[in-house]
Amino acid sequence: MKSPVFVLKISGNSMRPFAMDGDYAISTRVFLRPRIGEVIILTSPNDGKMMIKRVKSVSRTDGEQRYFVEGDNRIRSTDSNTFGSIGRRDVIGKVLFISRKSKAR
DSSP states (O other): OOOSEEEEEOOSSTTTTTSOTTOEEEEESOOSOOOTTOEEEEEOTTTSOEEEEEEEEEEEETTEEEEEEEOSSGGGOOSHHHHOOEEGGGEEEEEEEEEOOOOOO
């Protein structure tokens, strides 16, 4: 059984300033459904890798909930503007908080 809490190391700056390259997203698999404004971890429709995005809108198509997601740094983000809305099955978890990468001293 998978742990209900997991950590994802952020790669890239698509969610800047919320999360930056090298930060860690502490996330949970236990939640009902994503809401507008929440930050989620999802499976990329392009390559199957995990990615972090913010839910911008929710719609219902043929009885299925669909989520339009975007990165906060839209210029640097591959998101629903590129691959379209995602289904609930693509959502892995909800971000609880971001742990900043430590700076070298």
